Every structure is written in structure tokens, then in C-alpha cells.
Amino acid sequence: MTGNGDKQAQAKTVRLGAPADTSFRGRDILSVKQFSRTDLERIFLVARNMRTAVETVGSIDLLKGRLLTAAFYEPSTRTSSSFQAAMKRLGGEVIALSGMAYSSVAKGETLEDTMRTLEAYSDVLVLRHPEKGSAARAARVTRCPVINAGDGPGEHPTQALLDMFTIEQELGRFDGIRVAMVGDLRYGRTVHSLSRLLTHFDVTLDLVSPELLRMPAHIVQELRDAGMTVNETADLESVLPHADVLYCTRVQKERFEDPSDYAKVKGAYIFDPDVMGRAKADAVLMHPFPRVDEITPAVDSDPRAAYFRQIEYGLYVRMALLAMVLGQA
Amino acid sequence: MTGNGDKQAQAKTVRLGAPADTSFRGRDILSVKQFSRTDLERIFLVARNMRTAVETVGSIDLLKGRLLTAAFYEPSTRTSSSFQAAMKRLGGEVIALSGMAYSSVAKGETLEDTMRTLEAYSDVLVLRHPEKGSAARAARVTRCPVINAGDGPGEHPTQALLDMFTIEQELGRFDGIRVAMVGDLRYGRTVHSLSRLLTHFDVTLDLVSPELLRMPAHIVQELRDAGMTVNETADLESVLPHADVLYCTRVQKERFEDPSDYAKVKGAYIFDPDVMGRAKADAVLMHPFPRVDEITPAVDSDPRAAYFRQIEYGLYVRMALLAMVLGQA
Amino acid sequence: MTGNGDKQAQAKTVRLGAPADTSFRGRDILSVKQFSRTDLERIFLVARNMRTAVETVGSIDLLKGRLLTAAFYEPSTRTSSSFQAAMKRLGGEVIALSGMAYSSVAKGETLEDTMRTLEAYSDVLVLRHPEKGSAARAARVTRCPVINAGDGPGEHPTQALLDMFTIEQELGRFDGIRVAMVGDLRYGRTVHSLSRLLTHFDVTLDLVSPELLRMPAHIVQELRDAGMTVNETADLESVLPHADVLYCTRVQKERFEDPSDYAKVKGAYIFDPDVMGRAKADAVLMHPFPRVDEITPAVDSDPRAAYFRQIEYGLYVRMALLAMVLGQA
Numbered sequence: 001m002t003g004n005g006d007k008q009a010q011a012k013t014v015r016l017g018a019p020a021d022t023s024f025r026g027r028d029i030l031s032v033k034q035f036s037r038t039d040l041e042r043i044f045l046v047a048r049n050m051r052t053a054v055e056t057v058g059s060i061d062l063l064k065g066r067l068l069t070a071a072f073y074e075p076s077t078r079t080s081s082s083f084q085a086a087m088k089r090l091g092g093e094v095i096a097l098s099g100m101a102y103s104s105v106a107k108g109e110t111l112e113d114t115m116r117t118l119e120a121y122s123d124v125l126v127l128r129h130p131e132k133g134s135a136a137r138a139a140r141v142t143r144c145p146v147i148n149a150g151d152g153p154g155e156h157p158t159q160a161l162l163d164m165f166t167i168e169q170e171l172g173r174f175d176g177i178r179v180a181m182v183g184d185l186r187y188g189r190t191v192h193s194l195s196r197l198l199t200h201f202d203v204t205l206d207l208v209s210p211e212l213l214r215m216p217a218h219i220v221q222e223l224r225d226a227g228m229t230v231n232e233t234a235d236l237e238s239v240l241p242h243a244d245v246l247y248c249t250r251v252q253k254e255r256f257e258d259p260s261d262y263a264k265v266k267g268a269y270i271f272d273p274d275v276m277g278r279a280k281a282d283a284v285l286m287h288p289f290p291r292v293d294e295i296t297p298a299v300d301s302d303p304r305a306a307y308f309r310q311i312e313y314g315l316y317v318r319m320a321l322l323a324m325v326l327g328q329a
Numbered sequence: 330m331t332g333n334g335d336k337q338a339q340a341k342t343v344r345l346g347a348p349a350d351t352s353f354r355g356r357d358i359l360s361v362k363q364f365s366r367t368d369l370e371r372i373f374l375v376a377r378n379m380r381t382a383v384e385t386v387g388s389i390d391l392l393k394g395r396l397l398t399a400a401f402y403e404p405s406t407r408t409s410s411s412f413q414a415a416m417k418r419l420g421g422e423v424i425a426l427s428g429m430a431y432s433s434v435a436k437g438e439t440l441e442d443t444m445r446t447l448e449a450y451s452d453v454l455v456l457r458h459p460e461k462g463s464a465a466r467a468a469r470v471t472r473c474p475v476i477n478a479g480d481g482p483g484e485h486p487t488q489a490l491l492d493m494f495t496i497e498q499e500l501g502r503f504d505g506i507r508v509a510m511v512g513d514l515r516y517g518r519t520v521h522s523l524s525r526l527l528t529h530f531d532v533t534l535d536l537v538s539p540e541l542l543r544m545p546a547h548i549v550q551e552l553r554d555a556g557m558t559v560n561e562t563a564d565l566e567s568v569l570p571h572a573d574v575l576y577c578t579r580v581q582k583e584r585f586e587d588p589s590d591y592a593k594v595k596g597a598y599i600f601d602p603d604v605m606g607r608a609k610a611d612a613v614l615m616h617p618f619p620r621v622d623e624i625t626p627a628v629d630s631d632p633r634a635a636y637f638r639q640i641e642y643g644l645y646v647r648m649a650l651l652a653m654v655l656g657q658a
Numbered sequence: 659m660t661g662n663g664d665k666q667a668q669a670k671t672v673r674l675g676a677p678a679d680t681s682f683r684g685r686d687i688l689s690v691k692q693f694s695r696t697d698l699e700r701i702f703l704v705a706r707n708m709r710t711a712v713e714t715v716g717s718i719d720l721l722k723g724r725l726l727t728a729a730f731y732e733p734s735t736r737t738s739s740s741f742q743a744a745m746k747r748l749g750g751e752v753i754a755l756s757g758m759a760y761s762s763v764a765k766g767e768t769l770e771d772t773m774r775t776l777e778a779y780s781d782v783l784v785l786r787h788p789e790k791g792s793a794a795r796a797a798r799v800t801r802c803p804v805i806n807a808g809d810g811p812g813e814h815p816t817q818a819l820l821d822m823f824t825i826e827q828e829l830g831r832f833d834g835i836r837v838a839m840v841g842d843l844r845y846g847r848t849v850h851s852l853s854r855l856l857t858h859f860d861v862t863l864d865l866v867s868p869e870l871l872r873m874p875a876h877i878v879q880e881l882r883d884a885g886m887t888v889n890e891t892a893d894l895e896s897v898l899p900h901a902d903v904l905y906c907t908r909v910q911k912e913r914f915e916d917p918s919d920y921a922k923v924k925g926a927y928i929f930d931p932d933v934m935g936r937a938k939a940d941a942v943l944m945h946p947f948p949r950v951d952e953i954t955p956a957v958d959s960d961p962r963a964a965y966f967r968q969i970e971y972g973l974y975v976r977m978a979l980l981a982m983v984l985g986q987a
Contacts, residue, residue: 058452059394059422065717067746069739078446081398081424085450088396088422093717093746095739095754096424109948112955117736117947120969121743123716289446290438297441311449387781388723388751407775410727410753414779417725417751425753618775619767626770640778 024324028139029147032157032193037200046320046329062328063092069122073100073129083126086318112141145325160193162314170284174201180239182208182269183249185215190288199226206239207232210265240278248287272296354656357468358476361486361522366529375649375658391657392421398451402429402458412455415647441470474654489522491643499613503530509568511537511598512578514544519617528555535568536561539594569607577616601625683985686797687805690815690851695858704978704987720986721750727780731758731787741784744976770799803983818851820972828942832859838897840866840927841907843873848946857884864897865890868923898936906945930954
């Protein structure tokens with residue numbers, strides 16, 4: 001779209017590791033790899049301001065007259081409604097397209113053509129698509145900013161950013177903390193992206209998983225190369241007493257070829273009040289949701305259970321990103 | 330959600346039969362049983378103001394910056410779009426979620442978790458769900474108000490409230506009137522809820538149905554216990570001459586095990602110009618819609634046909650409820 | 659809906675070939691046949707103003723408080739999102755209903771009842787429906803304006819208007835130009851409608867298609883009766899050097915009973931840089947989209963490729979029509 005000075009967006013370039021003084025205006029949000037520590041701090045600063053705004057006045061008019069189109073080629077009510085709420089609480093408008101895979105706009109049409117079609121009406125595009133690299137493809141042909149809301153086995157960078165912001169809001173710091181990631185560390189893109197972002201800070205990482213679901217070796221290597229201390233274990237109990245953050249993920253039955261393998265590990269990483277009794281008094285328990293039975297409902301009332309607040313932090317982070325790429329923060 | 334002073338909603342309690350001075354702020358709308366006569370009169374007063382506002386200026390900014398999330402686990406275009414229009418005409422924003430049953434947010438996730446997820450972005454939740462008690466379950470775990478938009482065989486309280494408001498607007502009074510409910514009185518939750526609300530006034534109720542589709546005995550007893558005069562008959566002609574309100578419902582073929590039973594009653598309760606010729610000159614003909622052939626299109630131009638106005642009254646009632654539970658009326 | 663003076667809409671009449679001084683307020687948009695040359699010029703004037711508004715400030719508040727309901731009985735993300743964006747950029751609100759064919763509102767209910775239901779909340783209705791004449795049926799029973807967004811084999815008048823506006827914006831004139839329509843001229847309602855609108859101007863029309871997909875004879879006759887010079891040919895090369903507008907359409911395999919017939923014509927009308935090398939230097943290449951392989955991506959960077967701008971012009975035309983039928987332009 002062309003209104004409100006967004007023509008400047010035509011000159012956008014995706015800068016990986018942009019210098020401190022780089023404005024986010026017109027930038028795409030495609031990968032956690034594009035963010036420097038300074039970028040993260042800038043995003044958190046704006047997200048804190050968004051939190052204050054929402055808590056005091058509910059919504060603001062920062063993006064009045066701007067239009068976001070959310071194109072979801074696979075269903076994700078959670079992510080879609082979070083982006084919608086973020087845009088609406090900034091005073092902007094949303095066109096939410098779901099079931100894109102079956103729509104006439106998609107039939108026999110390239111993703112590139114569809115994105116350029118939607119761009120004709122929009123100031124910013126949010127894309128969820130099952131193919132890795134799809135958001136980058138969309139970004140290459142469009143002039144307006146594209147935000148990757150999950151490209152299949154690729155990335156879901158706004159999830160990683162909201163996870164980071166949750167830690168920042170709950171603990172007030174990153175440096176010197178110990179983060180334990182628990183469960184399926186092999187397939188979960190969430191933990192891959194989060195661990196990469198954590199390398200910007202002085203964080204010790206404990207990876208707790210069954211042998212079959214260990215974090216891929218090349219990622220562990222990447223983290224160590226970046227100077228991070230990474231410990232791997234299958235034993236939750238050993239990390240419980242000193243973890244500042246407990247990041248729990250779901251172990252999916254579908255990941256196991258042999259059901260008896262699943263039966264063995266199932267139940268090893270379930271957080272209940274008993275387990276929480278052995279965690280630090282000021283630990284932060286997170287989960288990317290949806291949960292099934294990895295965290296029992298009895299834990300919900302524990303003040304350390306941050307997973308519902310985590311969803312709210314996601315709203316502030318997405319508000320921050322939208323305002324920033326549209327040049328308003 | 331936390332903005333705009335809704336923190337007070339954290340202290341919400343669902344009060345059945347709340348006293349006259351109770352504010353609706355932060356209350357859930359779950360069941361017709363929660364409303365006193367004073368509550369009804371207050372809702373109608375606000376709904377009348379909403380009607381005036383819409384007729385004179387179209388929309389107002391009363392709920393600017395507030396966000397409604399409508400979670401529909403079964404399709405109901407009619408109810409969903411009525412709530413959406415109500416929120417939008419109050420200047421508020423809407424996230425409309427349909428097909429929830431098949432979405433990832435719902436897969437393997439409890440209703441409670443989904444509702445707490447949506448609440449993280451929202452100021453008020455509207456829930457349509459096939460299970461009885463679902464709205465009450467949602468209300469138990471959320472801090473923001475929940476409005477029941479139909480919980481399967483349970484209730485659909487806003488439909489009953491709009492039916493009441495239709496009578497109020499069309500006749501100008503409740504006391505002393507005779508209301509005839511016609512058709513399927515056994516399965517229709519609409520007539521069950523409406524008849525309960527009518528007990529707050531001095532109304533005589535005529536129940537007209539085939540034997541197989543009579544109003545459940547326990548509800549008839551409940552109405553009589555509340556002091557209402559209730560007559561049951563299978564003969565529409567006997568009630569036609571003195572009914573102030575004719576509330577027509579659809580007799581669904583699916584309700585009959587034996588098709589010949591359906592064939593027998595089918596056609597007994599069809600409103601056409603001939604039947605309307607024997608109704609009172611100032612009767613009010615209502616229908617919860619959709620209709621199939623219970624009312625012939627030839628009746629549409631009869632000034633007593635109130636069913637399209639009934640839909641419009643629904644807008645005003647939902648506007649009133651939204652403004653009230655969000656503390657703005 | 660009744661707000662904001664739309665009561666005047668009750669007196670609407672669909673005037674085919676309305677005189678120059680006719681306001682569009684309250685009119686339905688059903689068919690290209692309803693527009694005079696003066697109407698077209700008025701629409702383009704308003705659309706130009708809309709373009710300026712969007713390019714300078716993004717959105718305006720002309721339709722603040724007004725509500726559009728878009729009822730799509732068949733999917734069309736492209737058309738639906740264009741109308742949504744148009745209403746939102748005018749400051750208005752939208753209820754977008756998709757999958758209507760499967761919704762409860764539609765089950766066993768006449769289109770007329772559904773439209774009168776939606777009208778109870780809305781200021782303007784946009785209807786997409788697979789049956790010819792459906793929009794006219796809707797318009798007959800509603801008081802608010804109805805815009806036909808495609809009625810199956812019938813018409814899609816806003817597509818034809820945006821095609822016209824594209825020519826106007828790209829070339830600056832209609833009189834004296836040559837327009838070549840290429841591809842499937844038999845089934846494409848787009849080219850039928852556009853050619854009819856072009857008869858209001860001094861345009862020469864070249865129809866380029868395989869024998870099997872020629873423009874229906876009665877339409878060719880209608881165009882000639884209106885005074886237009888119409889040439890028919892199967893040879894694209896013969897029209898390339900002098901066409902001011904090249905309007906390309908897709909030749910669909912499904913149109914051919916015999917696959918060998920398809921194989922014969924497939925590839926005859928493909929626009930690639932080589933073909934474009936033989937077109938006029940200031941030609942305008944258009945396509946109603948989606949494209950499959952009729953235009954190769956290598957042409958996208960050719961400044962004469964107007965098909966993405968065409969989509970943007972569609973936004974301005976729909977903004978103009980909405981503002982006009984709602985009495986604000």
C-alpha cells in the first residue's frame with residue numbers, strides 16, 4: 001500500500017544483525033537471526049511502553065488508518081488472533097484471511113502473485129505458511145513489510161521474541177540467569193529460536209529431554225560457538241533446583257515410531273505442584289501452548305506459572321513490532 | 330484484558346437475581362435465570378437508548394478501544410454477525426473466530442485454556458459452544474465478562490432478551506398481555522427461556538403444540554409455581570383471537586421418529602394471510618428465525634409481522650449488554 | 659440499517675442508464691448496464707480522489723460509523739478483501755461472512771430472508787453468489803444498497819469498472835484507443851462486461867481468441883449495434899503492433915471437451931518478453947487475475963505490465979462506489 005509515507009518501505013532491506021541506530025521502519029520480520037542485542041533491547045523498550053498503554057487506556061491510535069492483512073495458509077487461531085488484537089489495540093485495521101490454502105486466490109496462483117495482490121490493499125502483511133522460506137519469498141516481491149508468523153519447519157520469530165520479553169518482564173534481567181528447556185527439543189522450533197536469541201546475553205542453558213528428542217547437534221554447536229554454556233541431560237530433577245526459567249514443551253506421541261518409546265518418556269517431564277515444590281521460589285514456568293498434560297491445571301494458581309501472562313506479553317511484542325515496522329515507534 | 334479499568338472485572342461474581350442497584354459491570358451473561366425484573370427494565374432502558382443512537386447517528390464511540398472476541402465452536406452466522414455489529418456500532422473492535430472446533434487452538438486443549446488464551450487479548454468474550462454449561466465453565470476461569478451465545482441444549486439468553494425487548498417495543502407493555510407460543514415447544518430452547526423471563530410480568534401464556542412437542546412438564550410447573558397462568562392446547566384457532574403475541578417456532582422433521590407423525594402435524598401451525606385474518610388487529614407475530622414454511626412470505630408485508638424488526642431489536646439488546654458489562658451504561 | 663440518514667435509501671430505485679444529475683445515494687450496483695457515460699465519469703472522478711487520499715493519508719473517515727456486510731456464498735479472497743479494504747480505508751466497519759453456503763443462516767432459508775436478516779445490522783450489503791440474478795433478488799427485498807460482487811454466470815460489475823478505471827489511469831483517455839481482448843472470450847464474464855462499458859466511448863475492439871472461445875455472437879452484435887468497431891481474429895501477432903490495451907485472460911483447460919483441442923490453443927496467447935517486444939511502447943497489459951501461465955513472471959518488471967496496479971485501482975473504485983451509494987460522494 002502506498003499511504004502515510006510508506007513509500008519509504010520500498011527501500012527496505014532485510015538487514016541481519018543491523019547496527020544500533022537502524023530504524024525498523026519498512027523492515028521485514030523473518031528470522032530471529034536478524035536481531036542484534038540492541039534490536040532486542042529496542043523491541044523490549046517499545047513493548048514495555050505498549051504494555052503501559054494497554055493497561056492504562058486499553059488501546060491507542062498510533063496506527064489509525066493503517067491496514068494489516070493476515071494471510072494464514074494453515075490454521076492458527078492463537079497466533080492470528082494475537083496479531084489481530086495487536087493491530088486493533090494500535091487503532092489499525094485488519095483483514096484476516098484464513099483457509100487460504102483452499103481459496104480461489106491461492107488456486108493455481110503463486111505465493112508471490114497472492115502476496116502482491118494482498119499488498120495492493122495493505123500496509124503490512126503477516127504470513128503463516130507451511131513451507132520453509134515462504135515468508136522470505138513473500139518479502140522479496142513486496143514493498144510493504146512482511147512478518148513471518150510461522151513458515152512450517154522454518155521459524156516463528158515473534159514467538160521467540162515474546163518468550164524473550166516474558167523472561168525480561170518476569171525476571172527483569174537476562175545476564176547471569178539459568179534457563180532450562182524441557183521436553184521435545186528436537187522438533188520444537190520454539191526452543192531452537194529462543195535459544196538462539198538467548199546467546200545475545202550471558203545465559204546458561206540446560207537442555208532436558210529424552211535421548212530421542214535432544215536438541216539437534218548443529219544447534220547446540222551453534223550456541224556453544226556463540227559462547228553459551230550448554231548442558232544436556234535427561235534428568236529434570238538435576239536442573240530443577242537452580243533453573244531461573246523452566247521452559248516446558250510438549251512431547252508429542254506422533255514423534256515416536258515405537259509407541260513403547262513414547263510410553264517410556266511420557267510422564268518424565270510433567271510439571272505438577274510436587275515438581276514445582278522442588279523448583280526455585282522465584283522461578284518462571286513458561287510454555288508455548290497449547291499444553292496437553294505437561295503442566296497440570298493445579299499449577300495454574302502458582303504465581304510462578306507465567307504461561308498465561310506469556311500470551312499477554314505476546315500482544316505487547318506484536319504491537320511493538322507492528323508500530324516499529326510501520327515507522328511509528 | 331486489563332485496560333480501561335477492567336481490572337474491576339476481576340472481582341466479578343455471577344449474581345442470580347441481583348438486587349436493583351447492582352451494576353452490570355464485569356458480570357457474565359450466562360442464563361436468563363440471572364435476571365430480575367429490575368435487571369430486565371434496566372436492559373430495556375439502555376437498549377431503547379441504543380436504538381435512538383443507531384437511528385440518529387448510526388454508531389457511537391462508547392466502547393472505542395475495547396475488544397470483543399467471539400469464539401464460535403459451531404456456526405451461527407446470524408448470532409455472530411449480530412454481536413459483531415453491536416460491538417462495531419459501539420465503536421469497539423471484534424475478533425471473530427469461527428470453526429473453532431477444527432482449529433489448532435482447540436485441538437487437545439481444554440476449553441478453559443482456550444478461553445484464558447483469548448482473554449489475554451480481549452475485554453469481553455462471546456462464546457457459542459455445543460456443550461451445555463460451557464459458557465459457565467469459561468466464566469469460571471476468566472476475569473473478563475463472558476456472554477453465552479448458545480451452549481447447545483442449555484441456554485441462549487440474549488435471544489430471550491431480544492424477544493422480550495421486541496414485545497416491549499411492539500406493544501409497549503408486558504402486564505396484562507396474552508402470549509401464544511406455537512410449534513415445537515419441547516426442543517426449542519428459545520421458548521423455554523422466553524417463557525421464564527415472562528414470569529417476571531403479569532402475562533398469560535398459551536402453549537400451542539402437537540402432543541409430541543409439548544413444553545416439558547417441569548418447565549410448565551416452574552412457570553405455574555412462579556404464578557403464571559399457563560394453558561396448553563393443540564388448537565391454534567382457539568388462541569388466535571385473543572393472543573397479543575404470536576411466537577411461532579419451526580417444527581423440525583428430524584424431531585419425529587415416525588415420518589407419518591410429522592406428516593400429521595405438519596401444516597397445522599402455518600401462518601398465512603388467512604390465519605392472520607383471524608388474529609388480533611394489533612397482534613405481534615414473532616419468529617426466532619430461520620423460518621422454513623411456518624410463515625408464508627405473503628405475511629411479510631403485514632404490519633403485524635415483527636420478525637425482521639425482531640432481528641434489529643437484537644442489535645440494540647446486544648449493544649446494551651456489551652455496554653453494560655463493560656461498565657459504560 | 660437505519661442510521662445516518664439512510665432512510666432515504668428506502669426510496670431507492672435501480673435506474674438503468676440514469677440521467678447525468680442522478681445521485682448514486684441508495685442505488686444498488688448490479689450490472690454494468692445501469693451505467694451511463696456520465697455515471698462512469700463521475701465514478702472515475704471520485705475514484706481519483708480516493709487514490710489521492712490513500713496515497714497521501716492512507717485512510718479517511720468518510721464512512722465512519724457505517725457498516726458493510728460482505729456475504730460470500732462462494733470463496734473469493736481477492737474480491738472480498740478488496741471490498742473490506744475499501745470500506746476500512748473509508749473509516750467504515752466490515753462484517754465479512756465467508757462459507758455462507760454451509761452456514762446455519764443459509765440452511766433451508768431463502769436468500770431473501772438471509773439478506774433481510776443481514777440488512778437489519780448493515781448500511782450496505784456486498785453479495786457474491788453462484789446464481790445469476792441473486793444480487794437483483796437481494797436488492798428487491800432490502801432497503802439498503804446492494805453491490806453485486808459476482809452472481810455466477812451473471813455479472814461482476816465492479817471488476818468491469820476497475821478495468822475501465824485502470825485504462826483511464828494508465829492511458830488518460832478512452833476515445834480513439836484500440837483495445838485487444840485476448841484468450842477465452844466465450845466464458846469470461848470479465849471481457850463481456852468490460853466490452854459493454856467501452857461502448858460508451860470511441861474505442862476499437864480487437865477480439866483475439868481460438869475459434870472455440872470466441873465472444874458470443876449476440877454480444878458482438880450488441881457492441882456493433884452500439885456503434886463500436888469490432889474485429890475478430892485468432893492471430894495475436896496481427897493486433898500486437900497497434901493495441902493500446904492488451905487485456906489478457908486465462909484459457910482454462912476445463913473449457914475443452916477434447917484435451918487435444920486445448921493442447922492446440924494452449925500457448926498461442928502467452929505474453930512473455932519476446933511478445934511484449936512487438937507491442938506498442940506505451941501499451942497497457944492487463945489481466946483480471948489469477949494468472950497461471952498466460953503472462954510469464956519475466957514480464958512483471960515491464961513498466962507496461964499494469965496488472966498489479968489494476969488491483970490497486972480496484973481499491974479506489976470500490977471506495978468510490980461505497981462512498982457514493984452511502985451518499986458521501
